[in-house]
Amino acid sequence: MLFPDHTRYTLVIVCPKACEFWVLQKRYSEFLALHQALRRYSRGTLKTLVRPVLDLAFPQRHFRADDAVIRHERRRMFSDFVEQVVALLCRCTALTTAPAADLAAIIQGFLNASAGDHATGLPNASAAGCCKSSERCAICLDGLEASADPALPWHLQLPQRVLLLVCGHAFHEGCVVPWLGRNTTCPLCRRMSCRGLVQ
Numbered sequence: 001m002l003f004p005d006h007t008r009y010t011l012v013i014v015c016p017k018a019c020e021f022w023v024l025q026k027r028y029s030e031f032l033a034l035h036q037a038l039r040r041y042s043r044g045t046l047k048t049l050v051r052p053v054l055d056l057a058f059p060q061r062h063f064r065a066d067d068a069v070i071r072h073e074r075r076r077m078f079s080d081f082v083e084q085v086v087a088l089l090c091r092c093t094a095l096t097t098a099p100a101a102d103l104a105a106i107i108q109g110f111l112n113a114s115a116g117d118h119a120t121g122l123p124n125a126s127a128a129g130c131c132k133s134s135e136r137c138a139i140c141l142d143g144l145e146a147s148a149d150p151a152l153p154w155h156l157q158l159p160q161r162v163l164l165l166v167c168g169h170a171f172h173e174g175c176v177v178p179w180l181g182r183n184t185t186c187p188l189c190r191r192m193s194c195r196g197l198v199q
Contacts, residue, residue: 007066012177015086022111023180023194053084139175165193
């Protein structure tokens, strides 16, 4: 019996602290390689930083085709794992030691080496300032800035984070994240977009 191609897990990770987001498409082996790389730091000077990530339950390896239960369990565990990894990255970048810089480089490599990520970089400063009150999210057609109008439904009164893709198009987080979970392209121009800025 032939097994289907290896499962790729797609995660959209938003880090408002770093003002960045990533769309990851990774196989189990790529998550495992990062986990093993982090374990190498568990005995050194960064052990207190790495410990919260390594204390999380990591999905087991299965030597059979991934069924829906395995994929669901792994997606949930990988999401928790990557959120802790991004928090670890924020803590490492605040330190000035060589081991912290090395660890940050490993994590950045994992986050930025998504399958098919041909983006040349993050939006430039002029594109980052493009979200004015007159602009609208192309998905829901609501303005990109929160409004204090009490006549609006409650969900439109809450401040919504805006994600700025590498192409310069901006969307509400709640609108574009489901799209990016299925496609790694901009919904408007279809440019590959595996990372961007959080506004």
